[in-house]
Amino acid sequence: MWLGQTLKDRFVLGRKLGKGTGGQLFEAFDLSYRNSVAVKFLSPRTFESASYFAEFVQDMEEEAARLEKFRDMRGIPNLLDQGRDSDGTYFIVMQKVDGTTLKSYAENGNSPMELDTAVCIVAQLCEILGDVHDRGYVHRDLKPENAMIDSAGQVHLIDLGHMLEVGTEQYQPAGTNRYAAPEQVHELPVATSADVFPLGCMLAEMITLALPYPENYLRFEHRGTPPPKPMLSSLAPHLIPLVSRMVSWDPERRPQNGWATFRALQQFLPAKGSPRDYKLHGADPTARYRAEFE
Numbered sequence: 001m002w003l004g005q006t007l008k009d010r011f012v013l014g015r016k017l018g019k020g021t022g023g024q025l026f027e028a029f030d031l032s033y034r035n036s037v038a039v040k041f042l043s044p045r046t047f048e049s050a051s052y053f054a055e056f057v058q059d060m061e062e063e064a065a066r067l068e069k070f071r072d073m074r075g076i077p078n079l080l081d082q083g084r085d086s087d088g089t090y091f092i093v094m095q096k097v098d099g100t101t102l103k104s105y106a107e108n109g110n111s112p113m114e115l116d117t118a119v120c121i122v123a124q125l126c127e128i129l130g131d132v133h134d135r136g137y138v139h140r141d142l143k144p145e146n147a148m149i150d151s152a153g154q155v156h157l158i159d160l161g162h163m164l165e166v167g168t169e170q171y172q173p174a175g176t177n178r179y180a181a182p183e184q185v186h187e188l189p190v191a192t193s194a195d196v197f198p199l200g201c202m203l204a205e206m207i208t209l210a211l212p213y214p215e216n217y218l219r220f221e222h223r224g225t226p227p228p229k230p231m232l233s234s235l236a237p238h239l240i241p242l243v244s245r246m247v248s249w250d251p252e253r254r255p256q257n258g259w260a261t262f263r264a265l266q267q268f269l270p271a272k273g274s275p276r277d278y279k280l281h282g283a284d285p286t287a288r289y290r291a292e293f294e
């Protein structure tokens, strides 16, 4: 791929937007609708075997299929097209989120985060995931790099590459150390409650700058010993009971899905019509809940 290359006679490639382990994201200009879009290419994987490479292609094809499944769902970019460029590299084209990842948002002056802002970001993620969970899917890789905040303060969920239908027999490893739920790390079956664990981790981290469990802790075997207790003492006391449940080792103790977590968080959202009395760097994710009318 190169700057100015036109894909499918329609998308003119521009600057790089970001990079993950599996994909590279570029901005492109859509000649049909005359707006900016995002193109995700499979990263070059020169040193890997053909079969390993084929697995990555399959992962991206599955991601495209999931984007299509969640078409027009608020908070998930729409799939616009997919194909292969002149070198045979697979790509998908989707709506571009005009904003930054949650990780960059925090790093660019919003860290540690006001409790209000952090709660609103997680509440927005819960609303998106609530709809995903209602359709029987688990995201399995929630982390600050996989959430984006647009210029209007709306949160978007990206990277559906590891999403799985609840009850799928075949196990495919997924998740990021320190965010992934223990049952997922231990390769046990996962339910929608596996997405609630990382939401609790993210909420605690945004406010206190610390994750509830130490590095690599989740990868240890705990057979015969009680599961570890989360470290949440620097969190606001009124949030501790809910966040403790969200990051509970036992999936049954967590709110069971996005909507259940949203309902539990609702009491901590800013009141409608209330003003924000602190400064934010960039977009305002609390505006959605402060607004008198949606």
Ligand SMILES: Nc1ncnc2c1ncn2[C@@H]1O[C@H](COP(=O)(O)OP(=O)(O)OP(=O)(O)O)[C@@H](O)[C@H]1O
Binding pocket: 017, 018, 019, 020, 021, 022, 023, 024, 025, 038, 040, 077, 094, 095, 096, 097, 098, 101, 145, 146, 158, 159, 160, 161
């Ligand atoms: N729709 C989008 N609009 C704008 N930027 C995006 C969009 N999707 C992804 N990005 C940017 O590209 C980066 C990488 O995207 P993504 O997480 O999908 O790649 P990945 O290789 O699947 O990541 P991972 O390492 O989690 O597997 C994101 O962190 C973000 O900065």
